[in-house]
Amino acid sequence: MSLDACIAHAIHSELDILEALPEVHDLPVEELEPYIEHYVLQVQNSMRSVIQEHGEPYIRSKDAAGLCATCLEAGLVLPPAMLLKMCQTIVQLISIDARFILDTDDGKSLYYVKLALA
Numbered sequence: 001m002s003l004d005a006c007i008a009h010a011i012h013s014e015l016d017i018l019e020a021l022p023e024v025h026d027l028p029v030e031e032l033e034p035y036i037e038h039y040v041l042q043v044q045n046s047m048r049s050v051i052q053e054h055g056e057p058y059i060r061s062k063d064a065a066g067l068c069a070t071c072l073e074a075g076l077v078l079p080p081a082m083l084l085k086m087c088q089t090i091v092q093l094i095s096i097d098a099r100f101i102l103d104t105d106d107g108k109s110l111y112y113v114k115l116a117l118a
Contacts, residue, residue, distance in 0.1 A: 001093045007047050010089035050074040064088040
């Protein structure tokens, strides 16, 4: 899976907006969508940048904790437990050969996945 797809999947499955951004409780409803969208894009771009610059050894060795520590050290502001789960998801998915096929009517994503079993 590509790095961007892994990061997007990790954000989609592990990011808890209310935990990461408690200030959204105080925002007017009309400001929520652009505020959250900007935040998610910022997290995605920051993670991509950090992983591309410093994360290759952690990805190669499947060290999610080291990748998480590197992201925190680089200034990514997320709760550490949440970021660790995101890094675990990225490390697990990066080695899978998968291609996005479509989103189903009930909101689930369908992927073609090629696996090698030992």
